[in-house]
Amino acid sequence: MTLLEVRDLHVTYPGGVAAVRGVDLSLAAGRKVGVAGESGSGKSTLALALLRLLPPGTRVSGEILLNGEDVLTMRWGRVRAVRWAGASIVFQGAMHSLNPVHRVGDQIAEPVLLHQGATAARARLRTGELLEQAGLPAALASAYPHELSGGQRQRVMIAMALACDPRLIIADEPTTALDVMIQAQILGLIQHLVTDQEVGLVMISHDLAILADTCDRLVIMYAGRVIEEGPAREVHENALHPYGKALSASFPHIGDPASRFAPRGLAGDPPDPADLPAGCAFQPRCGEALDVCAREDQFLREAGQGRRAACVHVPVPAEGSGAGRAAS
Template identity: 80%
Template sequence: MTATTTTTGPEPSASPGLSKPVGDPPLLEVRNLTVTYGGTVPAVRGVDLRVEAGQKLGIAGESGCGKSTLALALLRLLPAAAKLTGEILLDGEDVLTMKWGRLRAVRWAGASIVFQGAMHSLNAVHRVGDQIAEPILLHNAKATPGGARRRAGELLEQVGLPAARAQAYPHELSGGQRQRVMIAMALACDPRLIVADEPTTALDVMIQAQILRLIEQLVADQDVGLIMISHDLAVLADTCDRLSVMYAGRVVEEGPARQVYAEARHPYGRALSAAFPRIGDPASRRAPRGLPGDPPDPAALPGGCTFHPRCPVALDSCATEDQELREAGGERRAACVLVDAPAADDSRSTS
């Protein structure tokens, strides 16, 4: 899939973007979303999410937990074999019930996505400036080719690249530069929501830090909502306001990002946090600890709590009794039978 092929234009009568209905709903509200492949393989299982304008939500988990499937489901970019149920409300309008013309109008103009792997998402035989200009021309009936190209140059400068790089082909850019092009494309039609799927994958730490600061600044300056997906809990804790941890297609913990990273209530959240070094923290001089075992096969999920085969504190009942998200103190929820609400002053810890 390339960014250019997924950017199809609306009919002339369709208005791009999303109109704000009466009642001021959240920017994005996902209710009981399930994604099933082939009719039997559940990749996403009953996920609920909520994002306000200007809020940054992180989604973390190992490879295979359903993060990228969730990202693509938000704009119905999954293959036809995927069955989606539930609700995906963008400004109160359900993406899953939109007719095709309305859906094309909403993509890029109402919500956009920074795909994982910029080299594979950009069209190798078109200049990057033309690829940024394409959604502008498709979603703005008044745009001219010259005006769209000028806007592409402005967007490149906004993400820290010279406007002259619009004439470059993707292979002529570094990995960090290509990622900046993808971010510029995501901003081309002034969306209210940006979904960033592993935006810093395969970048060195210096470029990664630059990209993360850029995303943070753009969200703050333009008051857009952000969903950032990554396996790196430390990056999400430093970048996002809230954090949802996924395992086997479900959210098993959610709450203020720094609280979840520092004091996860679910054993899986604690294991993810322990897998990353705490550089500069004199109280933590231990080596990172890995989590034994592998995520379960979605086609053969274990009974009860799906994490129990790898859980160091599992009870006998965990093999037969599934757990729903429950209050875990400090505006947090976790899907674990061992979760107990902490003392009142613990809930006042800094988020």
């Protein structure tokens, strides 16, 4: 069953900043999709659009179907209900997301009280259950955010995200600020919860290795578009698009001294969304670009085994093969 389906999503900020351009995304219950890309690629804007958390004045078009219901056309009362019971989000900086003057237990209990109509006693009981589910003792409900470690705060955020039993969890860089050991624990916890509770996970990161270990499928974004997608480990280990190759090579690999001491980066910066270059947006930074790349934008092409890539080097399927042109 398809839990989330995004169709031809466009997001433009005031001033003509095209942050997301024609993105398609599909996710089934119990599955995990990773979204990767540099800062400015549009991945966090995509996450915010899924729950209509974008600032006023932002233009949004397309469809965001959650359990078949379009989030973009919902009434505000329905959107507020969906944000907890239908889908929830775990932000990157837990210390910035938690209220510093309220105990964490009260913050976890709040959505249970408001959205599930629970009594105060039931909300306290549920808070303890959620903390233990997130790997923390129930007694920590009386703590303030500053009394907890970074890993503990992130677990509190996960407990809050699970408070109303959502069917979809969006995790926006949930482990970036954590050390490697705690990062592994948080990722393991997220995977365990998704598997046990049959929820869908959209996980956003710039680190392809983390997404390859955590997710079933991987989507790579650049300049607001999906430029490659497919099975997560295959995309990480054998990217078809030059940008995907560069992202994968930019992190050192364990056991490979060459990549450890001289990781391969990518020259230049992502383009300004308000002033995108003609043709393929990646062409000015691409070492494999052809003349046609500067003239014509590239679309996602079927590349076999559930993979697609928006690159001129990916052959266009022959007519009659059943693979059509896909929106990027």
